[in-house]
Amino acid sequence: MSQETTTPTSVLIVEDDRFLRDLIQQKLTKEGFTTISAVDGEEGLKITKEQKPHLVLLDLILPGMDGFEVLRKIKSDPETAATPVVVLSNLGQKEDMDRAMKIGADDFMVKAHFTPTEIISKVRSILKEKYFQ
Template sequence: MPKTILVVEDDKFLRELIVRKLKEEDFNISEAIDGEDGIKKIKEEKPDLVLLDLILPGIDGFEVLSKMKEDMSLAQIPVIILSNLGQKDDVERGFKLGVVDYLIKAHFTPGEIIEKVKGALK
């Protein structure tokens, strides 16, 4: 059975590009365009992995992570951050909140992002 990935990303172009690449690899995909929708879908769908932007309208990605970690039914879902925030403090904060990987958008191609997703699901 294919794994389900929730892509939480407000940039339409990037979200559609990542979704297309993930579908090519036979993943089931769910999408959210902001933090509130992301939290709602995480609770309802319990995806196998969340690909999470940090800069989102409303609730940001760090808040999404905090809410996931507070809920034992969600705390074990692996999260990969995909963000333009590359400062050391942001990266450390992400790992302290339990992310499995922290990817800076400008440093990774869509193909490399897919490889990171596959690696996190093994």
């Protein structure tokens, strides 16, 4: 019933953990997504502004600029404010989730609670909702 797009959809992964970043990147690529990766907040913000990915997967605990600040800057810039951001973090406290959602995250996933396949499903769901309605 739903029509799959044949156009690659770009996802920026902002994650300092190389193993997890590579794992998610491989899974997304296998599923037909174009992936871009960043290892810290400054790089993630720069790539978001320059390359305009369709979605950002954002860790909160990053070297330099933390994920909350990256999220705040993405959502306060008219050029990037509409970009969906899914927070993917080990911070699972309600306060952290509420803070990220209040700043403008489209969803919040605690790393330990989701498999890479579930993360991909969430990415698909948000992209479908955002771009293909």
